[in-house]
Amino acid sequence: xxxxxxxxxxxxxxxxxxxxxxxxxxxxxxxxxxxxxxxxxxxxxxxxxxxxxxxxxxxxxxxxxxxxxxxxxxxxxxxxxxxxxxxx
Amino acid sequence: xxxxxxxxxxxxxxxxxxxxxxxxxxxxxxxxxxxxxxxxxxxxxxxxxxxxxxxxxxxxxxxxxxxxxxxxxxxxxxxxxxxxxxxxxxxxxxxxxxxxxxxxxxxxxxxxxxxxxxxxxxxxxxxxxxxxxxxxxxxxxxxxxxxxxxxxxxxxxxxxxxxxxxxxxxxxxxxxxxxxxxxxxxxxxxxxxxxxxxxxxxxxxxxxxxxxxxxxxxxxxxxxxxxxxxxxxxxxxxxxxxxxxxxxxxxxxxxxxxxxxxxxxxxxxxxxxxxxxxxxxxxxxxxxxxxxxxxxxxxxxxxxxxxxxxxxxxxxxxxxxxxxxxxxxxxxxxxxxxxxxxxxxxxxxxxxxxxxxxxxxxxxxxxxxxxxxxxxxxxxxxxxxxxxxxxxxxxxxxxxxxxxxxxxxxxxxxxxxxxxxxxxxxxxxxxxxxxxxxxxxxxxxxxxxxxxxxxxxxxxxxxxxxxxxx
Ligand SMILES: Cc1cc2nc3c(=O)[nH]c(=O)nc-3n(C[C@H](O)[C@H](O)[C@H](O)COP(=O)(O)OP(=O)(O)OC[C@H]3O[C@@H](n4cnc5c(N)ncnc54)[C@H](O)[C@@H]3O)c2cc1C
Numbered sequence: 001x002x003x004x005x006x007x008x009x010x011x012x013x014x015x016x017x018x019x020x021x022x023x024x025x026x027x028x029x030x031x032x033x034x035x036x037x038x039x040x041x042x043x044x045x046x047x048x049x050x051x052x053x054x055x056x057x058x059x060x061x062x063x064x065x066x067x068x069x070x071x072x073x074x075x076x077x078x079x080x081x082x083x084x085x086x087x088x
Numbered sequence: 089x090x091x092x093x094x095x096x097x098x099x100x101x102x103x104x105x106x107x108x109x110x111x112x113x114x115x116x117x118x119x120x121x122x123x124x125x126x127x128x129x130x131x132x133x134x135x136x137x138x139x140x141x142x143x144x145x146x147x148x149x150x151x152x153x154x155x156x157x158x159x160x161x162x163x164x165x166x167x168x169x170x171x172x173x174x175x176x177x178x179x180x181x182x183x184x185x186x187x188x189x190x191x192x193x194x195x196x197x198x199x200x201x202x203x204x205x206x207x208x209x210x211x212x213x214x215x216x217x218x219x220x221x222x223x224x225x226x227x228x229x230x231x232x233x234x235x236x237x238x239x240x241x242x243x244x245x246x247x248x249x250x251x252x253x254x255x256x257x258x259x260x261x262x263x264x265x266x267x268x269x270x271x272x273x274x275x276x277x278x279x280x281x282x283x284x285x286x287x288x289x290x291x292x293x294x295x296x297x298x299x300x301x302x303x304x305x306x307x308x309x310x311x312x313x314x315x316x317x318x319x320x321x322x323x324x325x326x327x328x329x330x331x332x333x334x335x336x337x338x339x340x341x342x343x344x345x346x347x348x349x350x351x352x353x354x355x356x357x358x359x360x361x362x363x364x365x366x367x368x369x370x371x372x373x374x375x376x377x378x379x380x381x382x383x384x385x386x387x388x389x390x391x392x393x394x395x396x397x398x399x400x401x402x403x404x405x406x407x408x409x410x411x412x413x414x415x416x417x418x419x420x421x422x423x424x425x426x427x428x429x430x431x432x433x434x435x436x437x438x439x440x441x442x443x444x445x446x447x448x449x450x451x452x453x454x455x456x457x458x459x460x461x462x463x464x465x466x467x468x469x470x471x472x473x474x475x476x477x478x479x480x481x482x483x484x485x486x487x488x489x490x491x492x493x494x495x496x497x498x499x500x501x502x503x504x505x506x507x508x509x510x511x512x513x514x515x516x517x518x519x520x521x522x523x524x525x526x527x528x529x530x531x532x533x534x535x536x537x538x539x540x541x542x543x544x545x546x547x548x549x550x551x552x553x554x555x556x557x558x
Contacts (some may be wrong), residue, residue, distance in 0.1 A: 018166060020154070037157050041167060044545040045113075052115030060550070 005085040006073045012086075013049040017042055028070040050076075053086045090337040093117045095547075096330055098317050099346035101129020101497070102533045103525030103540035105300040105311075107344050109168050110544035112309035119338065120309060121330070123316030124496055128297050129346070130504065131533055132496070139434075141378050141486055142293045146421035146438060147394055149261065149280040150534040151179060151196055151287035159284060160228060164538045167545070170299050176290035178428035180393035183286065185253050186474045187398050192253050196285030198224075209250045219244055223278050233271025240271065252403030257281055257396040259405040260419050260440075262531045264370045264505035266406035273510075273529070280534065286393060288426040296533075316498070317347070320355045320521055327520030330355075342547060346525035346540065348499055349511050356518060370503025371407045373490040375443045375463040380484040381435035385422045388435065389476040393425040397474055407444035412451075412459045412489075414442040415466035420475065437478050439467040445490035445501035460487045505531055514543045522547060 001009065011023040014036070021036045032038055038046075043063060050056045056079045058066065065075035095111045097104045100122035108120040126132055131144030152159040154172045165172045182195045190208055194201040202220060206213040219241075234240035241251045255269070258277040263269040269277070289296045304311055316333040320343055329339035345352040353364035381388065398404060399416040408414035418441040424432065441463065451459060464487045468479050490502025499506075510529030514522040522543050524530075530539025 016169070019169075039158070039163070041163070041542065041545055044549040045167065047549045048114035048545070057550070 001077075001080045001083050001085055003073045003077065006076050006080055007069050009054070009080070009085055010046070010069060010072050013046055013053070014038075016049065017045040026069060028073075029068055031067050032069065033067070054080060054083050056080065090329070090339045093119045093338060093340045095119075095342040095344065096121060096338060096340040097344045097346070097524075098330070098352070099129060099525070100124075100127035100301075100311055100313070101346055101525060101536060102131060102300070103346040103528075103530065103536035104129070104344070105297075105304060105540070106164065106168060106537040107346070107524050107540035107544040108309045108311070109300065109304050109307060110541045111342075111344075111548055112304065112307040113169065114545075114548035116342075116548060118309040119340075120304065120311045121315040121317055121332070121338075122311065122313050123333070123498060125314050127301055127311060127313065128293065129497055130493070130499075131293050131297070133292075133294050133297075136486055137484055139380055139484055142423075143376070143488070145288070145293040145296070145533060146419065146423075146440075147180065147261075147286035148175075148177065148288060148296075148534060149284065149286060149532050151177060151285040160280070160538050161284070161534050164534065164541050167541045168300075168303060168537070170303050174299055175296060176428065177287040178290060178426040180286040180288075181425045181427065182392055183257070183394040183396070184392045185256050185396045185398075187249065187253055187256075187403070188401060190249070190253070191474075194257075194282060196287075198283055201282055205250065209247055212245050212247050212250050215245050216250075223275060224283060226275055226279075228276050228279055230272050230275050233275070235271075236268055237271050237274040238268045248402070252398075256398055256403050256405070256417075257394075259403075260396055260417075262505055262535075263405065264372055264503065264510075264531075265508045266371065267403075270510075273531070276531075276535070280532070286426075288423060288429065290428055290430065292423060317345075317355060319357060320345070320352065320518070322356060322518045322521070325519055327518055341520050343521045344524050344540070344543060344547070345516070345521065346536070348503075349507055349516075349523050349527035350500060351498060352516060352521070352523060356516070356521075360517065368508055369501050370506050370508060371444070371501065372405075372505050373407070373443050373445050373493065373502035374440045374504060375413045375460075375467070375487065375489050377439045377464050377467055377485060377487045379437045379439075379468070379478060379482045381437060381478060381481040382483050383435055383481065384432065385424050385435035385437055385478075388478070388481060390422045390435075390437065390478075391425070392420075392475075393422060395420040395475065397470060399470060399473065404442070406442065408442045408447075409444045410447065412443060412447040413463040413466065415463070415470040417442055418467060418470060420471050434483065435481070437471075439471060441467050441470070443490055443502075445494070445503070448489045448491045448502075456489075456491075460489060463487065463489070
């Protein structure tokens, strides 16, 4: 997966768990929570979807790495390098 | 070979169904096991003499529009990925608390309650507003707080009658303890009932359950009826699966139980079962009736949605011991008095009065039937003191008692709101076995769904019992 794919993968997941949010204009380096309404439970859903769709386990101490789209890319890139973007 | 799953949920009430959906959504193979031949738990439905009866669901609490995304109902529906619109919620027309000398009306607009308090308890108006603002700013979940909600409110409001009246609907819709309720539960109930309010899915409990069971199926979860769990299997402090009433063994490292805390300890057997024997049992249980009327209830003059009555100077909310029932305090529900409901040819009227389980357990067939009828007549007589007399219009009815509740939900002593001290951390003492629903401190239909979905998420994300804060 390229970095763009990872951004798309996260956006796809957000659309699934919060279908009424607009993800198109999300900024890369601004915290997701400052841009859309996600609570800690929603982040658990992001973690669960990452595991289900891409087999990536995000341990609890690393949840903070999912704060913004850019930090998601930085953190997930090594784990997703050899994975394909799942169409949803 | 025994059958295997990633996760097993005991009970298909609102907590179990919500948990099952969230586990299956996370990609875990999930089986929801229900002892009864029907799903819904304390919220269920049946047919009798060709007529529909609903159990539970007088009111869906936590009414809130979709835009109120942080509030419990929109939030849990989002977590379950069921559109809130699918519930087709109709708001209540208005509810009332009736005491001998005074009544307080309230609705989904908090100002109605506030102005009633101002008009009827002018000396308390300022203190009430202060309390209301403080609670409005509080989140649903608070920890600790004053030991007695009643004492705290009395100190703050300075009027026993007002405290009794404000607490009455809240106790009735969620207190596992007599006369008083823990501060944390009080805050949830205040917000769920007074701030957010009552609504009803169009068509009642059936469409709500249909959405939940449909969603469970859609995400690949399995619901098995007539599958009571006899034992939770465990070894060396870890959950291994369950043994069903019919002897089948299902293996799973994760089990979420909505069967109740003490009931679950019993299923663990051994020293756990011994501990269960010393745990206090919930004592709040009720006699519920459902009457069909020859014409619609509003056309007979029933104009409120829910009425919480109390026929004594002081508010009563306690087991009816030693009597089988106590109709001095109760709840009247008129399901037609929600907006957007389809017109029904017959009216429906539901009542709930105080009861106590032990008395009913000891009654034999004939005496049981006679007491049921006595409780029914007393309930309707009580209703006719503050509303039209429904008795001449009743064409069919059914009554259920604490024994019915235990029979259909395996809940000990028919304790609708569970044990007095909640298991807040969902822990059972065995790794991989979690308590969800009522005894986890999440009450009512919405509460049970919120709790079940919440525990399921923590468990599935592998972050059990800890808050994720990215
Ligand atoms: C008369 C009445 C009116 C109510 N009105 C309202 C209302 O208007 N609004 C509201 O919000 N709430 C209402 N409630 C409360 C609400 O119904 C409960 O709070 C809610 O159902 C609790 O959900 P739960 O999933 O925790 O437990 P339950 O609904 O009790 O579900 C537990 C399930 O587990 C099953 N089970 C138990 N043991 C086993 C076993 N060993 N193996 C397999 N299955 C098992 C039971 O059969 C049951 O189906 C009412 C309750 C009653 C009795």
